[in-house]
Amino acid sequence: MQGLMMKQELMISDLIEHAAEVHRDQQIYSLNSDMSEHRYNWADCAQRVRKLANTLLAAGVKKGDRIATIAWNNYRHIEIYYAVAAIGAIVHTINPRLKPEQIIWMVDHAEDRFLLFDTTFLPLIEGISKFCPNVEKWIALTDEAGLSEQKTDIIAYESFISSASDQIEWERFDENTACTLCYTSGTTGNPKGVLYSHRSTILHAMVSSFGDVIGSGSNSTVLGVVPMFHVSAWGLVYSAAMVGAKLVMPGPGLDGANLMKMINQENVTLMAGVPTIWQGLYNHLKANGGSLPSVQKALVGGSALPESLLRAYELDLGIPVQQGWGMTETSPLGSTYCKHPDTDETDYESTVAHKLMAGRRVFGVAMRLVDDAGNILPQDGEAEGHLHVRGPWIASGYFKGVGADNFTEDGWFATGDVGILHKDGYLEITDRSKDVIKSGGEWVSSIEVENAAMDHPHVALAACIGLPHKKWQERPFLVVQPMPGQQPKKEEIEDYIAKKCAKWWMPDAIEFTEAIPLGATGKILKRELKEQYKDYKLD
Numbered sequence: 001m002q003g004l005m006m007k008q009e010l011m012i013s014d015l016i017e018h019a020a021e022v023h024r025d026q027q028i029y030s031l032n033s034d035m036s037e038h039r040y041n042w043a044d045c046a047q048r049v050r051k052l053a054n055t056l057l058a059a060g061v062k063k064g065d066r067i068a069t070i071a072w073n074n075y076r077h078i079e080i081y082y083a084v085a086a087i088g089a090i091v092h093t094i095n096p097r098l099k100p101e102q103i104i105w106m107v108d109h110a111e112d113r114f115l116l117f118d119t120t121f122l123p124l125i126e127g128i129s130k131f132c133p134n135v136e137k138w139i140a141l142t143d144e145a146g147l148s149e150q151k152t153d154i155i156a157y158e159s160f161i162s163s164a165s166d167q168i169e170w171e172r173f174d175e176n177t178a179c180t181l182c183y184t185s186g187t188t189g190n191p192k193g194v195l196y197s198h199r200s201t202i203l204h205a206m207v208s209s210f211g212d213v214i215g216s217g218s219n220s221t222v223l224g225v226v227p228m229f230h231v232s233a234w235g236l237v238y239s240a241a242m243v244g245a246k247l248v249m250p251g252p253g254l255d256g257a258n259l260m261k262m263i264n265q266e267n268v269t270l271m272a273g274v275p276t277i278w279q280g281l282y283n284h285l286k287a288n289g290g291s292l293p294s295v296q297k298a299l300v301g302g303s304a305l306p307e308s309l310l311r312a313y314e315l316d317l318g319i320p321v322q323q324g325w326g327m328t329e330t331s332p333l334g335s336t337y338c339k340h341p342d343t344d345e346t347d348y349e350s351t352v353a354h355k356l357m358a359g360r361r362v363f364g365v366a367m368r369l370v371d372d373a374g375n376i377l378p379q380d381g382e383a384e385g386h387l388h389v390r391g392p393w394i395a396s397g398y399f400k401g402v403g404a405d406n407f408t409e410d411g412w413f414a415t416g417d418v419g420i421l422h423k424d425g426y427l428e429i430t431d432r433s434k435d436v437i438k439s440g441g442e443w444v445s446s447i448e449v450e451n452a453a454m455d456h457p458h459v460a461l462a463a464c465i466g467l468p469h470k471k472w473q474e475r476p477f478l479v480v481q482p483m484p485g486q487q488p489k490k491e492e493i494e495d496y497i498a499k500k501c502a503k504w505w506m507p508d509a510i511e512f513t514e515a516i517p518l519g520a521t522g523k524i525l526k527r528e529l530k531e532q533y534k535d536y537k538l539d
Contacts, residue, residue: 010202013086013170015241018289020046023218023244029266030074031251031258033118034146038075042241045078047166052083054164059137061113061242063088063173066181068112068135070096070103070121072183073228073249076157078237078490080116080365085179085198086170092181095231096121097429097519100128106183106191107132109400114139116157119146120252126152175199180232184328192406193399194328196232196483204331205238207362212338214299216270218244223263225250225273226302231332234272234301245270258349260292265295274302275309276518279460282312283483295319301326304429304447307356315348325358325429329406329413331393334367334429335359356451360425365391368412369421379421384430384443387419388412388448418443435526437466437474444476444505446526452500453478453493458486461516463492463524464507469538471521477536478507479529481509 005106010407019026024043032038061067067084069091071077083277084091085359092110094103103124107115115132116139117125125138129152140147143158164397175198183191208214216222216236220243224236232238240247248266250259259281263271278298284290298313298321303324326332336359344350367386377383397407406414418436420428430436430445437444446464452464466474482488490510497506511533517525 007173007178009172010199011172011175012082012198012201015083015238016046016049019244020239026244026246027079028075028247029081030249031253031262033072033120033251040075045075049079049082050166050168051161051164052079053087053168055161056083057087061087061089065089066110066112067094067524068092068094068115070094070117071141072118072251073224073233074251075249077228081237088171088173088177090178090181095229096124100124101325104128104131107135107195109132110181110193116141122150126150182231182328192403193400194330194395200331201238204333204393205234205242206366208235208239208333209243213336213362215241216240216243216245220245221248221267221269223248223268223271225254225277234332236272242305253406256281257501260284262289263295269294269296271295272299275300275305279309292317292319297322298482299324304451305356306451307352308455310355323355323359325427327415329395330389333362334365334389337362340424354426358427358429365389367421367427381420381422386433387415387417389415437476439472439474448501449478449497449505449507452497453480455510456488456493456496458483458488459493463516463526463529464524465529467536467538475508475538476505477533478510479516480510480512482512
C-alpha cells in the first residue's frame with residue numbers, strides 16, 4: 001500500500017518563485033566586474049530571471065541545450081543559473097582560469113549553444129571564439145555602455161533581455177532532468193562532465209541547510225567566495241533562495257582588502273571558501289589591524305584545513321571554522337564537521353583533532369572503504385582504504401559516458417580519496433589515491449606532512465609529493481612557500497613535522513619557492529610540481 005501524498009516534482013523554478021514570494025525583500029549584494037556595487041532583492045532577481053527565460057525561449061533554446069558561463073559570482077550569474085535550468089536547459093559553468101585550449105575542448109564537448117561571460121574575460125573570448133563553431137551567441141554580462149570594441153560579434157546582456165516579458169508560466173517536467181553541467185578539474189586526461197538534476201540539486205540544498213551542516217537561514221548573510229563555476233558554489237545560490245538568506249557575491253574582489261570591506265559593510269554572518277582565501281584574508285587583517293565582528297562561522301572546503309589556520313581563526317579572531325568534504329561528483333556535500341555529543345568544548349585542545357577531519361557524513365550519503373583488491377574494510381578508526389560513496393546527489397556516471405572506471409558494479413562512486421572511517425562517524429581524509437606516497441610498500445600521507453609543515457608560523461603553503469627513490473621506490477619531497485618577508489630554516493620545518501608525523505614520513509628533501517602553483521579553486525597543482533621536480537635526485 002502506498003501513501004496518499006501528492007506527487008510534486010522538485011523544480012528549480014519553484015526555488016526562485018519561493019524566494020520571490022516568501023523572502024522578497026531579502027537582499028543580494030554584488031561587486032561587479034568593474035568594481036561597482038549592485039544591490040537588489042530576491043523579488044527583483046526573480047523578475048529578471050523570468051525575462052531571461054523568455055528571451056532564451058524566444059531565441060530557440062530547447063530542453064537539454066547547454067548554455068555556458070564564464071563569469072564571477074554576481075547577480076547576473078545567479079539569474080542565468082535559475083533561468084536556464086527553469087526552462088529545462090543546462091547551465092554549463094566554465095572555470096575561466098583554465099588554459100584556452102582546455103576551455104575550447106569543454107565548449108566543444110558540451111556542444112554549448114550560447115556563452116555568457118563577464119567583461120573581465122573579453123580577451124579570453126576573443127582568443128577562443130573562432131575555435132568554437134557551435135556557439136551561436138556570445139553574450140557579455142553588461143549593458144551597451146559596458147561593451148568595448150571587439151572582433152567577436154557580442155550582444156550585451158541587458159539589451160538581450162530588455163524587451164522580454166517578466167511573466168511566465170513555468171513548465172513542469174521530470175525532476176530528474178539535468179540542470180547543470182560541471183566538469184572536473186581534469187588532473188589526469190580530459191575533464192569529465194558531471195550532470196546535476198533538479199531533484200539532486202534541491203535535495204542537496206535542503207540537506208545543506210540543516211543546522212549542523214551549513215545551517216544558513218533567513219537571518220543569515222552568506223558570503224559566497226567559492227566560485228559559481230566550482231560545483232555550483234557549493235549549492236549556496238540554491239540554499240539561500242530556499243531559506244531566504246542574504247547573499248553577498250564578491251565578483252572579482254577576492255583579495256583581503258575587498259573581502260574585509262564587504263564582510264563588515266554587509267554584516268556577513270557566514271562565509272564559505274577554500275583555505276587559501278581565508279589565509280589571505282587573515283594576513284590582511286593582521287597587517288591592517290582589522291576584525292570581522294559579524295562573522296559567526298567560516299566554512300572551509302576544497303582542500304585540507306591546516307591546523308595553523310584553524311587556530312588563527314578560532315583562537316585569534318574568535319570565528320568558528322567548519323570543515324567539509326566533497327567533490328564535483330558529490331554536488332559537493334559529502335560530510336561536514338559537527339560537534340560530537342561527547343565533545344567537551346571547555347577543553348579546546350580536545351576539539352582540534354575532530355575539527356581537522358572531514359566531518360561526519362550527512363544524511364543521504366553512504367560511505368565505505370575498500371582495499372586495493374576491492375575488499376570492504378571496517379569502520380574502526382584504524383583501517384585505511386579507498387573511499388567510495390553513494391547517495392541521491394552523487395553522480396552515477398559522467399556526461400557522454402566517459403570515465404566508467406570510477407563507478408563500481410554495485411553502484412558506488414570511487415572518489416579517488418584515501419581515508420579512515422571512525423566509529424563515531426567521522427571521516428578522515430589522509431590523501432588522494434594519486435598523491436599517496438608509497439615508500440617501501442607503506443603509505444605516507446602527503447596531507448599530514450603538509451599540514452604539519454604549515455604549523456610553522458613563517459610557512460604560507462606546503463606541498464608534499466613523492467619522488468622516485470632507488471631503495472624505497474618513492475620518498476616524500478616537500479616544497480615550501482614562505483610567508484612574505486620570511487625565511488624559515490629547513491631544520492625548523494623538520495621539527496614541526498616531527499611533532500605530528502611518523503619519523504619515516506620525514507621528507508628526504510625540502511625546497512623553497514616563491515609561489516606554489518594553485519588551481520582556480522585554491523587547490524595545489526601537484527601534477528605541475530611533479531613535472532617541475534621530475535629530475536630532482538634524492539640521496
